[in-house]
Every structure is written in C-alpha cells, then in structure tokens.
Amino acid sequence: MNKNYLDELNEVQRGAVINTDGPVMIVAGPGSGKTRVLTYRIAHLLQHGVNPFSILALTFTNKASESMRQRIEKIAGTNARSLFMGTFHSIFARLLRVDAQKIGYPANFTIYDTEDSKSLIKTIIKEKGLDDKIYKPSTIQWRISACKNALVFPEDYAKDADLLSEDRDTRRPETKTIYAEYCNRCFKSGAMDFDDLLLKTYEVLNRFPEVLYKYQHKFKYVLIDEFQDTNQLQYSIIKSIAAVHENITVVGDDAQSIYAFRGATIDNILNFETDFPDLKVFKLEQNYRSTKNIVQAANELIYKNKNQIKKEIWTSNDQGELIEVVRTASDNEEGRWVADSIMELKNRKHYKNNDFAILYRTNAQSRSFEESLRRHNISYKIYGGMSFYQRKEIKDLLAYLKLSINHYDEEAMKRVINYPVRGIGQTSIDKIIIFAANEGKRPWDIMENIFQYDFQTRTKTLIHEFVLMVKSFQALSTQKTAFDLATHIATTTKLLADLYNDKTVEGVARYENIQELLNGIKEFVEEDLVVSEDEFVDDRTLGAYLQNISLLTGTEKETENEDCVKLMTTHAAKGLEFAVVYVVGLEESLFPSAQSLYSMDDLEEERRLFYVAITRAETRLFLTYATSRYKFGNVQFGEPSRFLKELPDSILSVHGEQNKSTAIKTSFGGTSSISGLGKLVQRQPISTPTAPRTGPSEPFVPDDVSGLTTGMEVKHEKFGDGKVLALEGNATNRIATIFFPNFGEKKIMLKFAKLKIIRST
DNA sequence: GTGGGATCGGTTTTT
DNA sequence: CCGATCCCAC
Numbered sequence: 001m002n003k004n005y006l007d008e009l010n011e012v013q014r015g016a017v018i019n020t021d022g023p024v025m026i027v028a029g030p031g032s033g034k035t036r037v038l039t040y041r042i043a044h045l046l047q048h049g050v051n052p053f054s055i056l057a058l059t060f061t062n063k064a065s066e067s068m069r070q071r072i073e074k075i076a077g078t079n080a081r082s083l084f085m086g087t088f089h090s091i092f093a094r095l096l097r098v099d100a101q102k103i104g105y106p107a108n109f110t111i112y113d114t115e116d117s118k119s120l121i122k123t124i125i126k127e128k129g130l131d132d133k134i135y136k137p138s139t140i141q142w143r144i145s146a147c148k149n150a151l152v153f154p155e156d157y158a159k160d161a162d163l164l165s166e167d168r169d170t171r172r173p174e175t176k177t178i179y180a181e182y183c184n185r186c187f188k189s190g191a192m193d194f195d196d197l198l199l200k201t202y203e204v205l206n207r208f209p210e211v212l213y214k215y216q217h218k219f220k221y222v223l224i225d226e227f228q229d230t231n232q233l234q235y236s237i238i239k240s241i242a243a244v245h246e247n248i249t250v251v252g253d254d255a256q257s258i259y260a261f262r263g264a265t266i267d268n269i270l271n272f273e274t275d276f277p278d279l280k281v282f283k284l285e286q287n288y289r290s291t292k293n294i295v296q297a298a299n300e301l302i303y304k305n306k307n308q309i310k311k312e313i314w315t316s317n318d319q320g321e322l323i324e325v326v327r328t329a330s331d332n333e334e335g336r337w338v339a340d341s342i343m344e345l346k347n348r349k350h351y352k353n354n355d356f357a358i359l360y361r362t363n364a365q366s367r368s369f370e371e372s373l374r375r376h377n378i379s380y381k382i383y384g385g386m387s388f389y390q391r392k393e394i395k396d397l398l399a400y401l402k403l404s405i406n407h408y409d410e411e412a413m414k415r416v417i418n419y420p421v422r423g424i425g426q427t428s429i430d431k432i433i434i435f436a437a438n439e440g441k442r443p444w445d446i447m448e449n450i451f452q453y454d455f456q457t458r459t460k461t462l463i464h465e466f467v468l469m470v471k472s473f474q475a476l477s478t479q480k481t482a483f484d485l486a487t488h489i490a491t492t493t494k495l496l497a498d499l500y501n502d503k504t505v506e507g508v509a510r511y512e513n514i515q516e517l518l519n520g521i522k523e524f525v526e527e528d529l530v531v532s533e534d535e536f537v538d539d540r541t542l543g544a545y546l547q548n549i550s551l552l553t554g555t556e557k558e559t560e561n562e563d564c565v566k567l568m569t570t571h572a573a574k575g576l577e578f579a580v581v582y583v584v585g586l587e588e589s590l591f592p593s594a595q596s597l598y599s600m601d602d603l604e605e606e607r608r609l610f611y612v613a614i615t616r617a618e619t620r621l622f623l624t625y626a627t628s629r630y631k632f633g634n635v636q637f638g639e640p641s642r643f644l645k646e647l648p649d650s651i652l653s654v655h656g657e658q659n660k661s662t663a664i665k666t667s668f669g670g671t672s673s674i675s676g677l678g679k680l681v682q683r684q685p686i687s688t689p690t691a692p693r694t695g696p697s698e699p700f701v702p703d704d705v706s707g708l709t710t711g712m713e714v715k716h717e718k719f720g721d722g723k724v725l726a727l728e729g730n731a732t733n734r735i736a737t738i739f740f741p742n743f744g745e746k747k748i749m750l751k752f753a754k755l756k757i758i759r760s761t
Numbered sequence: 762g763t764g765g766g767a768t769c770g771g772t773t774t775t776t
Numbered sequence: 777c778c779g780a781t782c783c784c785a786c
Contacts, residue, residue: 060775060776061775061776062776087776088776089776090776113776114775114776194775194776195776197776198776258774259774259775261773261774261775262774262775262776361773361774362772362773362774363772363773363774364772364773365772384774384775418762421762421763423762424762425762425763426762427762428762551776553775553776569773569774569775570774571773571774571775572774572775590773591773593772593773593774594772594773595772595773595774596773605774609774630777631772631777632770632771632772632777632778633777633778634777
C-alpha cells in the first residue's frame with residue numbers, strides 16, 4: 001500500500017479520512033475530491049486491519065461503485081474485492097438472496113425491471129376492466145413506486161384520506177386496488193421490482209430481529225455516497241443497520257440533490273444530525289476541478305436557491321477562459337455548431353475526443369448531435385437510452401432462463417409462452433390468467449394442470465408441451481453450468497434458429513446480441529469466486545447471474561480506453577468530469593423542463609441540475625440553445641433558459657445571431673411566449689405521495705375553469721388567492737398567468753389546475 | 762392466431 | 777416523427 005497516500009490530501013480531506021469511528025458527515029462540493037476521500041477512507045480502514053467483509057459501502061450507480069472498487073484495489077490490493085460495496089439495489093438483492101425466504105420469497109426471486117412491472121400493471125388494469133387512458137400504467141407505476149419509497153403500504157394507502165381524495169380528484173379511485181393487486185401478483189410470481197429490493201429488506205429487518213442483529217454486527221462500518229439522493233426508505237434501512245456501532249459515514253452535497261423526483265429528500269441530511277448527535281462534520285470546499293470562472297458561475301447560480309447548507313466553494317486554479325453562450329437557429333444547427341467547435345478545439349489545442357462531453361436534459365435530445373458528430377467522423381458514445389439487457393431478443397432469452405428457475409414468474413411466462421410462435425395466442429394466455437385469479441392460484445399452477453381446465457384440445461397439448469419443456473430446463477440447471485444451460489435453451493427453443501434465419505440488418509444484429517449475451521454468461525461462470533467466511537457465498541449459478549444483470553441498467557461494457565465524445569443526460573453525468581463540457585438545449589421548457597415550469601416549486605431542483613451540469617467542466621464550458629426545435633414533426637419555438645440570465649455577465653462571452661444582451665435577455669414575460677408551441681404534450685397531473693401527512697384536510701374540489709377570463713379572481717389549492725393576468729394557448733392547452741400576492745406571478749396549466757373561481761368581474 | 766395497414770398519442774431525469 | 781395499438785382480412 002502506498003504509504004504516502006495521506007500526503008496527497010489537504011487538511012480537511014485528511015481529517016475526513018482518518019476520523020474513522022463514529023458518525024461522520026462529509027459535505028463535499030463539486031470537484032472537491034469526494035471520491036478520493038471516500039476511497040482513501042475505506043483503504044485506510046483496510047490498512048488498519050478492518051475486515052473487508054464488515055464494511056458496507058453504498059453508492060447510487062454501478063459506475064460509481066465499480067470505479068471506487070478499482071481505486072481502492074490500487075491502494076489496498078485485492079482485499080477490495082471482498083468489500084460489500086455496490087448500489088443500494090445490488091447489495092440488498094444480495095442480502096435478500098439469503099433472507100427473502102423468511103418473508104415467503106424464493107432465494108431465486110426474479111427482479112422485475114421497469115418494463116416488467118409496467119406490463120404487470122397494464123394487465124391488472126385490463127383485468128379490472130378499467131380504462132387505460134385514465135389509469136395510465138406509467139402514472140400508476142410512478143405512484144406505486146412513490147408510495148413504496150415513502151413506506152406507504154397498500155393497507156395504509158387504502159386508509160389515507162389525502163391519497164384517496166387525490167385519486168378521487170384525478171378520477172382514479174381504483175388506484176388503491178391496483179396497488180394492492182400489484183403487490184400480490186409480484187409476490188405470487190416470486191418477483192421483486194426495484195423498489196421491493198429496498199422495501200423487502202426493510203421488512204425483513206423489521207420483522208426479524210435476529211436478521212437485524214446479524215447485519216448490525218456484521219457491518220461495523222457503513223458508508224453512503226451521494227447521501228443527498230437517498231430516500232426515506234433507504235435511510236431507514238441504513239440507520240437501523242448502523243445503530244449498534246454507529247460507525248456511519250455519509251458523503252454528499254445538498255446542492256447536487258437532483259433526485260427528489262424519485263423520493264430523495266433533504267430531510268435525511270437534516271435528520272442525520274438529530275439521529276446521530278455526536279456527528280463530526282467535514283466540509284470540503286476547495287474545488288480542484290474547474291477554472292475560477294466556472295466556479296464563480298456555479299456559485300452565483302446556486303446562490304439563487306433558498307434551501308441549502310451554507311458553504312463557500314473556491315479554487316486556486318487559473319481564471320480560465322470565459323464561459324461561452326451560443327445561440328443557434330435550430331436543433332440541427334446546434335448539433336452542427338457543437339461538432340464544429342469540437343473539431344476546432346481538437347485541431348487548435350491538444351484535446352482528444354475523451355475530453356468532451358455533451359450534456360442534455362432529456363435523452364431524446366441526442367439525435368442532432370449524433371448526426372453532426374457522425375458527419376465529422378468523430379467517434380462518440382451515448383450513455384443511457386436502451387441498455388443491452390433491455391433489448392427484446394435479450395429479454396426473451398432471459399425470460400426463458402428466469403422461467404426455468406422460477407416457474408411462477410408471470411411476466412417471463414407471458415413473454416415466451418408463444419415466442420417463438422407455438423400457437424398459444426393471447427386468448428389462451430388471458431384465460432390462464434383469469435382461471436388463476438379466480439382460484440387464487442398462479443398461472444403456472446393452471447398450466448401444470450391444464451387438462452383439468454376448459455381449453456381447446458390442441459391448446460391443452462401445446463401448453464402441456466411448454467410446461468414439460470420448462471421443467472426439463474429446470475432439471476438440467478442442477479447439472480449444467482449457467483452457460484451450458486443458456487446455450488441449450490437458446491437452441492432447443494429454436495430462438496437462436498429463429499433469429500439466424502432473419503437476414504435483415506436488424507436480424508443479424510439481434511443474433512449477434514444473443515451470442516454476446518451467451519459470452520457474457522460464460523465470462524460470469526468462469527470468473528473467480530470471492531472467498532467468503534460467512535453465508536454470503538459468492539455463487540456462479542444461473543440464479544445469481546440473473547439477479548446481477550437485472551440491476552445492470554446502464555450502458556453495458558465500460559470501454560475506458562476508447563477515445564470518444566460522451567453524450568449523456570445531466571443526471572447521468574453526476575460524479576463525472578470532463579475537460580470541455582457543452583450543456584445544450586438551454587431553453588425554457590426544456591431546461592428547466594416544461595413539467596417543472598408548471599409545478600409549484602421554485603425550480604430549485606432544476607437549478608441544482610444545471611449546477612451539476614456546469615460543474616462537470618474542467619477548462620472550457622459552452623452553453624447552447626436553439627430558438628426553434630423539431631418536436632413530433634412540428635417546429636417549436638423556444639426562448640433562452642432563465643438560468644442563462646442568472647449567470648454573471650462578466651464571465652460570459654456570447655456567440656450567435658445577436659449580441660449578448662439580446663441573445664440572453666430577449667422576450668421574457670412577453671404575452672405570447674408560448675403561442676409558438678405546436679401540440680403541447682398532454683400529461684396527467686403527477687403528485688407524489690409523501691410520507692403520511694398530518695392534520696385534517698378537506699378535499700379541494702376545483703371548478704370547471706373553461707370559462708376563465710382575464711381579470712377573474714381565483715383560488716389555487718397551493719398558492720391561495722390570485723388574479724388572472726393573461727391567458728394563452730389553445731382550446732386544449734390553456735395557460736393562465738396568475739398573480740398570487742404571496743407567491744408572485746405563476747403560469748398555470750389550466751387542464752391540471754386546482755382552481756376555484758372566486759369572482760368573475 | 763397471424764400479419765399488415767391505419768390510427769393514435771406522446772418526451773424529464775434512474776436503480 | 778415514431779412507436780404502440782387497433783382493426784380487419786386471411
């Protein structure tokens with residue numbers, strides 16, 4: 001181990017590394033060496049004889065945990081491989097493999113990804129004869145997920161007056177039934193969704209004191225990265241695990257909290273101080289990453305947020321170049337401009353492709369950059385979007401594998417029972433599921449005893465053959481390695497042949513993907529086992545493989561040495577740094593997003609997101625926007641993002657059609673600012689259930705506001721009384737500008753508005 | 762039960 | 777503009 005590792009740290013960092021015992025909070029600004037501190041801290045523990053099996057280190061992304069493991073391995077050697085380090089989801093899945101039987105799940109439980117769980121929700125909605133236009137699966141899914149993360153169980157939901165009245169207002173009174181049935185069906189399928197991995201861990205720890213005791217004593221040191229992004233559920237779990245030794249370290253930055261939309265709450269940081277009063281706090285405020293100009297821009301921006309822990313980020317780096325703001329006429333031109341700029345910087349300076357990142361708000365924005373980069377022959381890589389494991393052909397083969405070791409997995413069954421085509425159609429599948437529901441059984445139970453049920457003779461035979469086939473796979477799973485079994489399944493089901501016969505470009509690609517998946521399984525099987533001293537045996541079975549890869553959502557293989565420009569969402573960029581960063585699509589309703597513009601918060605999360613984006617840059621930062629953009633084939637006009645106006649003029653340099661003052665400061669607050677929109681996106685109102693709320697509440701029943709006109713006085717559910725200043729938009733999407741004495745001017749989308757008309761003068 | 766053509770609706774962000 | 781879904785002819 002490198003003896004001098006402590007010398008590389010500044011004083012605060014060193015304190016954060018060597019104070020190993022007791023509760024510690026490390027508040028780490030962007031570029032302050034957070035990862036370094038965390039890895040050195042773990043290495044330091046290892047060097048002082050702490051058993052790697054007793055260290056639990058939780059991160060949010062696979063990428064973060066993988067890079068941290070590598071860095072620790074460099075300092076502390078192969079001990080690093082025995083650490084319990086990974087994402088919340090992967091670590092808890094591993095624990096549940098040992099303990100899930102206690103709450104009635106098989107050790108080989110299936111993990112449902114977002115697609116699986118949405119499909120199940122869809123089936124339930126259909127079964128109940130509900131209209132999936134009103135009960136949109138994605139909305140329901142979102143709501144269920146929010147409930148789970150706030151520890152609101154189906155029983156609680158059915159009793160919660162606020163949630164029920166909200167459902168009544170949104171015309172979705174059956175949400176509670178769907179939620180309950182969804183949980184029931186997952187349980188019967190032996191399946192957990194992403195949220196369940198946390199929730200079931202919580203349940204096991206709560207219901208079985210001996211299990212809690214086991215982990216409390218096993219994990220003598222607990223470390224959490226990106227603590228600002230933990231939700232209530234995650235915090236409850238780690239709090240109880242750390243309760244005995246209280247050697248808990250949390251690292252985070254409230255200014256970089258960008259996951260409130262999935263339940264992350266700043267309360268965790270505040271509660272942490274009360275839950276662990278002996279807390280030592282270290283504030284890492286020196287930025288080693290960016291130029292003075294970039295740091296100043298970030299500071300001035302985040303200063304606009306009211307809610308934050310006070311800290312002063314500074315740097316001793318060079319002043320650096322000005323931050324460039326670029327106005328382009330269209331999304332295509334924006335793409336072209338960025339590609340040209342990359343070419344120029346590569347030619348004139350020493351930059352390589354790897355030095356560049358293009359960051360956007362939504363995945364859909366990548367198109368114009370892909371096109372322009374391809375035209376310039378610049379190699380690039382897009383992060384996010386569809387991962388390898390979400391491809392249809394991959395999911396199909398995986399479904400066979402899942403079904404072989406867990407026959408009850410309903411989603412896997414539906415996926416492959418008629419693929420490749422074997423003559424069991426939708427009607428038969430529906431019948432199986434309905435029989436199962438009527439008798440309180442699982443679809444597989446019906447299929448196993450298919451001759452007792454009313455199906456066509458031919459169908460019975462077909463289903464019977466399918467059942468026999470799946471059972472034969474299971475029998476083989478005890479004799480063959482995961483790889484051999486997978487290969488066997490791919491061939492005997494004719495799935496491989498089916499793809500091989502497809503000679504289209506896509507068909508060939510699909511065939512290759514299957515080969516690649518098989519290779520992956522082979523690698524997994526042949527990988528060395530981490531020797532363990534307790535029950536957490538590292539196994540190479542098919543079950544272990546499936547659970548592992550279900551959590552691999554990102555872009556598969558990390559091709560570190562490949563020299564390419566990186567394209568990703570700002571969310572995905574958190575924790576990363578690049579020499580040159582282009583933050584693109586900086587238009588109102590894109591960044592900040594349209595969603596956030598019409599919601600009640602003060603765009604603080606969007607601002608933090610922008611903060612994250614600009615603080616990724618080391619030397620050069622470009623901020624671009626387009627005044628028009630294609631959307632659904634229509635042209636949509638945009639205005640520069642309000643965030644551009646929040647940056648200090650003195651460090652900006654402005655390109656584009658107009659001079660700086662007009663480029664950024666045009667057309668705000670004008671009356672017809674949104675009139676250029678083509679079709680506005682229709683969206684259901686989303687309200688996240690928070691933890692059970694207190695106090696009596698009367699349901700707020702909004703009026704029909706179709707006749708709203710300028711000058712009327714209204715009452716809004718959240719903002720109170722106000723006066724309508726202006727109306728815009730069309731018949732289907734009307735937006736009112738309303739002045740609320742307590743909140744100022746707000747733009748409210750009438751179709752979602754909870755408004756009452758008080759006086760119509 | 763299957764496949765092709767018409768029609769409709771939709772873009773945050775992630776494990 | 778693109779995918780998912782619906783509807784109808786085999």
